[in-house]
Amino acid sequence: MAKRRSLVPCCMCTPRVASPATADAMDVVKVKVTDRYVEIKNGIFGLTLSNPDGIVTGVRYNGVDNLMEILNKEDNRGYWDVVWNPPGQRTGIFDVIKGTEFRIIYHDDNQAEVSFTRSWDPSLEGKAVPLIIDKRFIVLRGSSGFYTYGIYEHKEGWPDFGLGETRVAFKLRKDKFHYMAMADNRQRIMPMPDDRLPPRGQPLAYPEAVLLVDPINPELKGEVDDKYQYSCEDQYNNVHGWISSDPPIGFWQITPSDEFRTGGPLKQNLTSHVGPTMLAMFLSAHYAGDDLSPKFTNGEYWKKVHGPVFLYLNSSWDGSDPSLLWEDAKVQTVIEKESWPYSFALSEDFQKTEQRGCVSGRLLVRDRYIDAEDLYATSAYVGLALPGEAGSWQRECKGYQFWCRADADGSFYIRNIVTGNYNLYAWVPGFIGDYKFSATLTISSGDDIYLGDLVYEPPRDGPTMWEIGIPDRSAAEFYVPDPNPNYVNRLFINHPDRFRQYGLWERYAELYPDRDLVYTIGESDYRTDWFYAQVTRRTDENTYQPTTWQIRFDLDNVPPNSTYKFRVALASSAIAELQIRFNDQDRGAPHFSSGLIGRDNTIARHGIHGLYWLFTVDVSGAWLVQGMNTVYLKQPRSQSPFQGLMYDYLRLEGPCGC
Known part of the structure; x- marks a missing residue:
């Protein structure tokens, strides 16, 4: 039986934490x-x-x-x-x-x-x-x-x-x-629970968020409390x-x-x-x-x-x-x-170490537009989940999942896997898309399966003409504004998770009061010029407008009969739609529409990502011109302040051989 740790000194020389008994x-x-x-x-x-x-x-x-x-x-x-x-x-x-x-x-x-x-x-x-x-x-x-x-x-x-x-x-x-x-x-x-109730607390845009107007601890006065600020x-x-x-x-x-x-x-x-x-x-x-x-x-x-x-x-x-x-x-x-899996849990349904299996191997990335040689899938997320399509693990909700992070050379070792049938999935920071091993793996007690070298070929059809962001399934690298001084949680001032402040969606209309965001390739910087979420614009107390963002970019030439690829990876969607038009903002039907997607509510709940979406748009050269071009990204759904998109990464690829 594994020995459980009782309270022990924090250091050998100066005991400060100890058991009272x-x-x-x-x-x-x-x-x-x-x-x-x-x-x-x-x-x-x-x-x-x-x-x-x-x-x-x-x-x-x-x-x-x-x-x-x-x-x-x-x-x-x-x-x-x-x-x-x-x-x-x-x-x-x-x-x-x-x-x-x-x-x-x-x-x-x-x-x-x-x-x-x-x-x-x-x-x-x-x-x-x-x-x-x-x-x-x-x-x-x-x-x-x-x-x-x-x-x-x-x-x-x-x-x-x-x-x-x-x-x-x-x-x-x-x-x-x-x-x-x-x-x-x-x-x-933390505030007291009584601080969340009137008259000490003032409800904000949804019940979980409360402004502390007269808290028991006066040092917390003026702060916002919301349980979603402590999500993880x-x-x-x-x-x-x-x-x-x-x-x-x-x-x-x-x-x-x-x-x-x-x-x-x-x-x-x-x-x-x-x-x-x-x-x-x-x-x-x-x-x-x-x-x-x-x-x-x-x-x-x-x-x-x-x-x-x-x-x-x-x-x-x-x-x-x-x-x-x-x-x-x-x-x-x-x-x-x-100590996991615990040896002392006695249900027959909880498998012990000797009943489980292991899977190992090495994951490489092949992108010939970046390197002539295969690259190590450094720090890749590699895991087993119930069989499904590539990327289905993020929506899987009935079975067990087993994940690890690959080493610098792409090597991975997944231990203590409950017996059963799985697919092996992966995604690699720095690259778009999802990997899935072709065969279904059957894990039996005592298995130690070595898969050898596996190669992930991320979506790619041509050279990068331009890109915005970092493909890491998060919008954290984009511009996250300071909160309204009236709605601050002081914990997140100068904090890496500054996106957890309440009301940041309202700052977009303050930063762009008359027109929407325009991003110019070669001049703009996504860290300061790309707002972290494409939200609606509030016009009065209960009315919101759609927003249309622009990406402006220059092309020296457009080969005849050419096809470009526009890759858009979304970090989140909340009852939203992505419409894409090229060089024609008023075109009735968009060149691409995602349809209504997502209910992750990430904007309201202070997350920097929800579920991951990846879209590829075939861009006809006939839609483009030599010289300055504009991509219009419209989010037309506008019934509430919390509808919108978070982008992860955008890339335009030139025609193959360009």
Whole structure:
């Protein structure tokens, strides 16, 4: 059994972080079951769960009787939930998962694993999501925290349904937990939940965003609070949580693997936010829309394990510096990741190391217009997901995914893959498009498959005439304006994630009050002259106008009967359309239209990307002229301020051999 780390000194010479129960740290694990509760303790902390609901009603630690919000009802403290909908119903049903059967899976001096299961039968049709949900909790001897995971099962013949979201939520005591941390540069003292309510808070353009007009902490006056400002890509969403100053305690949610989260490493999810609330998101439509909500039809069978995730507790002798607890939580995160897959999780559906397989190889890039030799796919994202088309991994939302970053020479090694059938996918920063290995890979227990050298040929038909941006599936390199001084979150001033400020979409009309953006190749700089999002322009209180951007470029000559290629990679689309016209802004039918695409809501939710889109337009030489040309990029949908596009990269390729 892997040894779990209890609280240890931050450094060997000057201990500053330690367990409050050092003398009892190796106490045996004890389980007490009553009609209403299941209590598990190990000498470091105590966990109380409702019986048979399986709701976390209490966490006792470091002399505090309960770290959960005692002012909340017991079923609104620590819980698993789903948002689901029957066929034909668009509005999701929110459902806190309460078990109906309690079982002790295993208990000895070193470990306890307990189960709270909710079954389904036809009498519940339309009233409860048609799933068997088995919620598990694990406490280990000497461990300063507990694990939770869930096994979801939909049986053949059961009703169709859609699953919009599932997660675990923890609501901590607002009288103690005021400091939130989710990254080295994203942590701060947070507003109180009361600050979001009138008259202390003033709602803004949507319910999640609130202006703090009279917060309890006067230093936060004038700031905007919005839970989406603390979203994070899953590849970096490893640890986040809250710190109490009196006594100094940290409560952390650690996710050691992304394999059970949907949408791949770039998928963005909520983390911690005002409450104090802490989330472990497994599946959501955030920054993607309905594409990331799985639909179960024709009575299909489905089973998946979500988690385990680790809820880690630590404490400090010096409450004046919250970074001590944060640094300790990061160390614990490394330990948890190195221990994955956990050997102690006892469900047969959670595969252990010896049951899994591995895949390795090397990815090269072939683009003869850049280099005569194959290039290393340095830092490529390489992963396995359910079989599909190239790029389908970002919309895949039923199976497991396994990703790694390639080394400098393009070598990759994907470990601990759950058995099953997969395609191997990749994309390479600096190049457009998606790679897919031609064969389906069947992973069996103990497999170590070496694929050798693989070659990705990104879309390319001719030499680059000009390009705008960096092909990295993000709009971060473009111009992100300063926020309106009346709507600032001070955390993101002079911050790499400056795009997380509220209301940036309104700055476009201020920067371009009379005409839209015009970008001239050879003169303009995308870092300062290309606005990060093509949004609508507000004309009055409730009216918005479409916007049309221009790219001006000069051609020395246009070969007769030639065909150019215009590549447009989008980082996001929110109920928007891309229309492209060449040298004729008033042309009735555009030369190209994407149609209405995307519901990722990235503009409103402070993301710099949503789902990736790549379009290729065949450009007839007859549309172009020798001398100055103009490409018109129109986004005609204009019912709200949040409709629009984010560009990733644009490139015009000349005719082959030009």
